[in-house]
Amino acid sequence: MLNVKEMLEELKASPYEEIEVVTPHTGVIEFVGLKPGDRVAGPGGKWNEKPGTLLANLTREKNKKPICATQKGLVTDIAAGLEGTFVEAGVRLLTIRHFLSKDEVIARILKKALYLFCAPERAKYYFVPEIDAKIKAGGEQSVKPREGMEMFIVSRMKRETPLAYSGPEGIVYAVYFQQGDNVDGGQPLIGVCQESQLTLIQDVVNRVQGEWEEQD
Amino acid sequence: MRILTACVELGHAFVCVYTEADATSGHVRLARELGGGESLRRIRSYQDASEIFAVADACQATAVHPGYGFFAEDFRFARRAETRDRALAFIGPSWNVIRDLGDKINTKRIARSLSVPTIPGSDRPIFDEMEAVELAQTIFAFQTEQGIEEGCVLVKASAGGGGMGIEEVYDLDTFRSVYRRIRNYAKRNLSDEGVLIEQRIFDFNHLEVQVAAERGGMNAVHFGTRNCSVQSLGRQKRIEVAPGFDPSSLDYGFDAATVLSAVTNHSVNMARAVRYDNVGTWEWIVTPKGDPFLMEVNTRIQVENGVSGVISRLRGRTDTDRGVNIIAEQIRLGLGEPLGYTQEDVGFDGVGIEYRIIAEDPADRFTPCLGRIENFRWTPEPWLTVSTQVPTALTGEPYDIPMDFDPNLALAIIWGADLAQVRVRGEAFLDGLTLTGTDTSRAPLRTNVAFLRTRTQTLLHF
Amino acid sequence: MDIDKRTQQLAARLAYISDIFGPRENASVALLKHRLGEFLASASGYGMRELHLQVDRLEELFSLLEGKLEGELSPMDRVRIVRHPQRICLKDILENVYDNYAEIGGQDEWSIDPGMIIARATIARRMGKRTVQQPVMIIGQEKGHGQEFRNGGSIKPWGNANALYYMRVAEAENIPIHTYVFTPGAFPVEDYPGAAQQIAKNLYVMAGLKVPIVAVFSEGGSGGAEAIALADKRLMLSHGYYSVISPEGAAAIEGGLKEKASPELIERCAERLCITAGDNLRLGFIDRVIKEPALGARPDNYEFFRQLRREIVRATDEVVHAVQGLGPLRALAMRRARETADPLDIFVRWSLSASARNALVSQRHKKYRAMSLGALNDNSTMGTRLYTGLVRCLWQVNSLLRHDMLAKYKRRLSGILEQMEAELRALDQGLGGPFGLFRHVGGNRMGIPPEALKLLTSLSCPEEGACRTEDSWVYVSPKSRADRTVTCPNTATHGCLDLWAPDLFGEFAGVCSHCGHHFPMEFQWYLYNVFDFAQAYEFNTELESCNPLHYEGFDLKLAEAKRATGLGSSCITFETRIEGLAAVVAILVSPFRGGTVGAAEGEKLIRAIERARIKRMPFLLYSHGTAGIRIQEGTCGVIQMPRVTMAVRRYIDAGGLYLVLYDTNSYAGPVASFLGCSPYQFAVRSSNIGFAGPGVIRETTGVEVPPKYHRAFSALSRGHIQGIWDRRDLKKNLHQALLTMGGSNLYYR
Incomplete structure (x- = not known):
């Protein structure tokens, strides 16, 4: 049985996530005057259509691109020495200290409670088209995996093979991978919630809603 | 790697780009060794041309080498390098040459206009059913004449690609229905009714002619032929032998010497005619009856250039005693230097064989294997050159095969005075090779060494 | 009547008046307010008769001043009344x-x-x-x-x-x-x-x-x-x-x-x-x-x-x-x-x-x-007007003869012929069995003359030259001259790499090679690459937009638009051939005042439609982008909605084929009238079609719309448009559409 209280305490002890903002590609970096301790906002709007706070501009081949915050939080550390220089891809620009939101706490606790179906090997994973369509139409929880159900397409070295689900029956509660991204072997792909667990999960959600206080 | 070494040999400074996934691989290591940290730049992806040009600008580079893949055959990349405000010399043919020869059908038309024999079939999209049937009929007849028992015609949508809208037909009766199906498919999905009819290429002898030409395209030479007939599924080459045929020790059932001179002459003539201005490969097939047909032109340097280099000698140049470095020639030509020699100065000596050691499972449709290499060694010999990006070979530390790229582990080139010697040396190399490791999904790691071993027998005992 | 009720009514009248006049200072309103207040304050002190007298007087004053105020109404006051x-x-x-x-x-x-x-x-x-x-x-x-x-x-x-x-x-x-x-x-x-x-x-x-x-x-x-x-x-x-x-x-x-x-x-x-x-x-x-x-x-x-x-x-x-x-x-x-x-x-x-x-x-x-004809500049001379009138008459007679009289007989005749042919075919099929068998035997693969083999390996159609000419565009966008890269807006979702402007705006025709997003292109690109403008005959250039309402400051803006685009209005009308098919084409040009439609554009469209009707040609309207009706022309603009729609109706009733093609952003009045009424509407990919833009929707309805609300694909799923085309295939698709929807004579009835 899951000790929700203990896990909550544990998370409360370190309620932050450090997000490193790195350059997506090469180019000349130009900060916009942010200082450590400044607050930044993540994407907003009803459809997340408004980008987050502008952190820096990256210019490559006369094409100036904004780098925006992906989560809200505090700017903790800026590599100000890079201002105006040409940087390689994947260089750290600054770090955002992000206070976990209720949803994220729930997700973290659930990751321990749910049955996790993991990637058997490092590869790119996709849902099979039918399941993909179902998820797009009715959300993740509309999919009910059964033992032996073909759910994924594994793309590895440009070869694609189907992958069947194995594990208890239930509903998909969470999807942990981005379609088309590389997933390491052993990383969870989906979290499946068994019928019997539904009350437990409700309990987790209620508790977090009640006990977790969000901070900006 | 050989590009980096060639740069150093020629005395050029270089900057090598790499991606995060490649940070530990051999070529990055080598670049650091040869040029220090300054000669490396991490980029997002090898496929993002802007990254390469941005790095080139930042480093004040004057030329760009596109490597073997991705951009080497991309005429847009070449055009961009040549026409951008801060122009870079593209180490490869001019972009319009790449464009003209990059399209197989176009290549076919050019070849036919120069009376170079090409694969039987249409050289333009066919819109008329009668015409298509007639072509198919002729191809079947041709195949019968060539002694092929089960003739096969390929029907493909001219605007298609990537395996879509292509079908094989084995007899004339089904041809009509297949033709209509493909035509309707093309009309619906590609809004282009054009269909190509071509003979399917069987396991013929696959010959390549290595050509080099200087800027301006006036002077072109070849570095002999190589035989790339041993291929795995999906037409991936595994073993290459140079020269293409060895009539002195093997009987092919046709006049192999004449075929060799025909393909080299045709290739060089065509290179001159299209003003080809860098290194490139003319790919041929030779039917069992000894008729050569041009298949396509590769407008880039290929991995297997080394096997042609190892048997080539330049008159009066002692540095080519162990072969011509074709990559160095490519860089030289790409920077606009003249060839400095003619075909008469190119001589040939001995036989070369090249093995590609690949982490793949020949028993399972050559599925690539991923995993960790724990041990990778071979016995060094003066007649053997192995290039590998696996650091295990140098340092002994384990290496994880990166998953986004070719699982090519190593390339081994072996030289021998004649076919018999090469055969012996090749087997000796394969016997002395140690390669162990674990696959992430199937232990242990499998390679195609066993496959190479058996296929060498068939190839060299032809 | 009860005094209380009457005073209440007076108070209500005052409230109404002050509503209408809003915050503005007005002497009459102030006077009324003052007098009513005065009366109310002192009302308790009056006797019954006095009260009646006072109220009568007040009522009189109200009526009088209301009449006076009537004359002072500003347009905005009228809006408030309404x-x-x-x-x-x-x-x-x-x-x-x-x-x-x-x-x-x-x-x-x-x-x-x-x-x-x-x-x-x-x-x-x-x-x-x-x-x-x-x-x-x-x-x-x-x-x-x-x-x-x-x-x-x-x-x-x-x-x-x-x-x-x-x-x-x-x-x-x-x-x-x-x-x-x-x-x-x-x-x-x-x-x-x-x-x-x-x-x-x-x-x-x-x-x-x-x-x-x-x-x-x-x-x-x-x-x-x-x-x-x-x-x-x-x-x-x-x-x-x-x-x-x-x-x-x-x-x-x-x-x-x-x-x-x-x-x-x-x-x-x-x-x-x-x-x-x-x-x-x-x-x-x-x-x-x-x-x-x-x-x-x-x-x-x-x-x-x-x-x-x-x-x-x-x-x-x-x-x-x-x-x-x-x-x-x-x-x-x-x-x-x-x-x-x-x-x-x-x-x-x-x-x-x-x-x-x-x-x-x-x-x-x-x-x-006949409406709004005075709201545009017609720069043509009397002579040309007479001449065009004459040509029009001739064409009318011509098409009457050709299409109405001759065609009737021709149609009847071809109908009979078709019938006969069908009969013959049925006959052939009935007897076809044995013949068919013979044919099969004939299809033997061995019966090929040896010289046919040559056909397989020699160059076909040598007159075309060895190199197939690359698809190159007649008009190349000036945007392709800048050595810079451009980011596709779908990068986040589709992972598109940056595109090099000369590639993108030159060879790719402004289409992202990875996700197919269409970047906007100049209207000239379409004119020359799709509509073959170099060979086209443009007409009614002398009709130009003007400022019929003398809208303050608009003359200057209009002159600037004319100078910048070299056009007289946002509409270009011409006759051209699309892959050999003659058609009348009208274009709404986005850079000219946002492609807005005013009296001149409306008139040009109507004349183009009439021309198409008289000459019996298909009519094609390409909206390179339109922001709506030109507001500075007021109702002169709005009236173009029914006007042009009527011309369209008449054209279609006469049997015309009317195709609409949307590009970039097409909104408001034109979409809600002559564009939207076509039975065949198509859109170039990545275009937006709608009634009001997201900002206007938010303002008027208070509803936030999702980011892709106006995309052509939404319009397609709603049934507004009939298809979405790739820009590079426009010409081919147009040709195909003309053939399939226009029938053999391109004039479907």
Whole structure:
């Protein structure tokens, strides 16, 4: 049985996530005057259509691109020495200290409670088209995996093979991978919630809603 | 790697780009060794041309080498390098040459206009059913004449690609229905009714002619032929032998010497005619009856250039005693230097064989294997050159095969005075090779060494 | 009457007046306020007689000053009158003007759209001693004195659809339609059937509706008004307004959309837009003004309703009369009645005979064709006008001979031939069995002459040259000359790499090679690469936009647009050939004032459509982008919606093939009329189509729309457009569309 209280305490002890903002590609970096301790906002709007706070501009081949915050939080550390220089891809620009939101706490606790179906090997994973369509139409929880159900397409070295689900029956509660991204072997792909667990999960959600206080 | 070494040999400074996934691989290591940290730049992806040009600008580079893949055959990349405000010399043919020869059908038309024999079939999209049937009929007849028992015609949508809208037909009766199906498919999905009819290429002898030409395209030479007939599924080459045929020790059932001179002459003539201005490969097939047909032109340097280099000698140049470095020639030509020699100065000596050691499972449709290499060694010999990006070979530390790229582990080139010697040396190399490791999904790691071993027998005992 | 009640009424009158005049200082209002306050303060001290006297005096003063204030009304005051909850609304009219009515479009909030009232009503007319009940169909927006569920008379697409249905019912029943326009504008949502699409459908149907339509304008807000206002007679209440856009909207555009427009600016815009009844009468967009009492009609002005009844009956009579002869006596009486008597006394039958119904439609066409002609610059000389007129006549005769007379026989003949051929084929098939077998035997693969082998390996069609010419564009965008990269907007979702501008805008024709996103291209690109403009014959270049309302500052902007684009208007019309097929093409050019449509553009479109009709060519309208009706031309712009739609209707009824192609952003009036009414509409990928942009939707409805709300794909799934095309294949697709939809003669009937 899951000790929700203990896990909550544990998370409360370190309620932050450090997000490193790195350059997506090469180019000349130009900060916009942010200082450590400044607050930044993540994407907003009803459809997340408004980008987050502008952190820096990256210019490559006369094409100036904004780098925006992906989560809200505090700017903790800026590599100000890079201002105006040409940087390689994947260089750290600054770090955002992000206070976990209720949803994220729930997700973290659930990751321990749910049955996790993991990637058997490092590869790119996709849902099979039918399941993909179902998820797009009715959300993740509309999919009910059964033992032996073909759910994924594994793309590895440009070869694609189907992958069947194995594990208890239930509903998909969470999807942990981005379609088309590389997933390491052993990383969870989906979290499946068994019928019997539904009350437990409700309990987790209620508790977090009640006990977790969000901070900006 | 050989590009980096060639740069150093020629005395050029270089900057090598790499991606995060490649940070530990051999070529990055080598670049650091040869040029220090300054000669490396991490980029997002090898496929993002802007990254390469941005790095080139930042480093004040004057030329760009596109490597073997991705951009080497991309005429847009070449055009961009040549026409951008801060122009870079593209180490490869001019972009319009790449464009003209990059399209197989176009290549076919050019070849036919120069009376170079090409694969039987249409050289333009066919819109008329009668015409298509007639072509198919002729191809079947041709195949019968060539002694092929089960003739096969390929029907493909001219605007298609990537395996879509292509079908094989084995007899004339089904041809009509297949033709209509493909035509309707093309009309619906590609809004282009054009269909190509071509003979399917069987396991013929696959010959390549290595050509080099200087800027301006006036002077072109070849570095002999190589035989790339041993291929795995999906037409991936595994073993290459140079020269293409060895009539002195093997009987092919046709006049192999004449075929060799025909393909080299045709290739060089065509290179001159299209003003080809860098290194490139003319790919041929030779039917069992000894008729050569041009298949396509590769407008880039290929991995297997080394096997042609190892048997080539330049008159009066002692540095080519162990072969011509074709990559160095490519860089030289790409920077606009003249060839400095003619075909008469190119001589040939001995036989070369090249093995590609690949982490793949020949028993399972050559599925690539991923995993960790724990041990990778071979016995060094003066007649053997192995290039590998696996650091295990140098340092002994384990290496994880990166998953986004070719699982090519190593390339081994072996030289021998004649076919018999090469055969012996090749087997000796394969016997002395140690390669162990674990696959992430199937232990242990499998390679195609066993496959190479058996296929060498068939190839060299032809 | 009770003194208290009278003072209350006075207070209400004062409140109304101050509502109308808003925050403005006005001496008369202040005086009234002062006197009423004074009276109220001292009222307790007066005796009964004194009180009566004082109230009488006050009432007199109110009436006097109301009359005076009437003269001081600014256009914006009229807008406030119209929007005031005390303004008469359609229910009041139904109660007071008609003798009997039954709502058929739902009741109060139990309606598909409570803002739209549809009713059957009757008007009683005397015929000697007999009373005749004349039935009419009433359609109009209901503001409902501020009832929330009426949505202020802002009609949702399905409300307009319902209205359209009952217009058809009226047509079937052959009864006249009276429409009452009480709308600030349509509700700009794109849910099925889509605001723009539905208005376009309404206009298209009304353009050919074969019963008399009389429209009465109180509040005529742009497209929402047009949806029911394409009428044979257009009356307007003297305090109403009829405008292309609300003054606030115009001010918001004028002042830059970001900050809120100041009241002064709104006031100024209201003035410049020429929205009052007087202005519209002068410009010729309405036929008559119905006089309202001072400061606007309210539900208790019974005299006004009587007048409205007279006017609406007279208007209907006139429409009928114009197409269907009356007896000579009645005609005489009618002429007299115009000046004096009640029109209700002379009976006119409102149901039309078959011939009159056709005449009615052509009258309506003539009426709208003649509108707004003064609102553009025609720079052509008298000579050219005469010449074009002559050529037109010749073409008319030519096409009459060729298509109407000859074609009839040809069609009959070819019909017979087709039949015969089919017979023969059947015969052939019947006997075909044995022949067929022979043929099979013949198809042996061994029977090939050896020289055919040569065919396989030698160059076919050597005359074409060895190298196939690359697809290169005749016109190459100047954007392709900059050495820079461009980021595709879909990078986040599709992982597109940066594109190099010379590749993107040159070879790729502005299409992202990875995800297929279409970047906007210049209109010249289409002119030369799709429509073969170099070989085309352009006509009506001498028609140019002008500033008919003398809108302040617009002359300068217009001159700037003309200079920057080298065009006289946002519309280019020409005859061209698409893969060998002759067609008349019109283009709305986005860089010229946002591709907005005004009087000149409307006229050019109509002339192009007429040309296509006379020459029997397909007509193609390519919208390179249009922001809507040009607001600076006010109602001169709005009227282009019915005008051009009518021309389209006439063209299609004559058997024409009308194709519309959308690109970049096409919004508002044009989409809600002549673009949206085409049966064949296509869009270039990545284009947006809709009635109002996201900002306007947010402002008017308070609803946030999702980011991809107006994408062509949404329009496709809604059924607005019929297909989405890749820019690089436009020419091929157009050609294909002309062939499949146009049939063998490209003129489908």
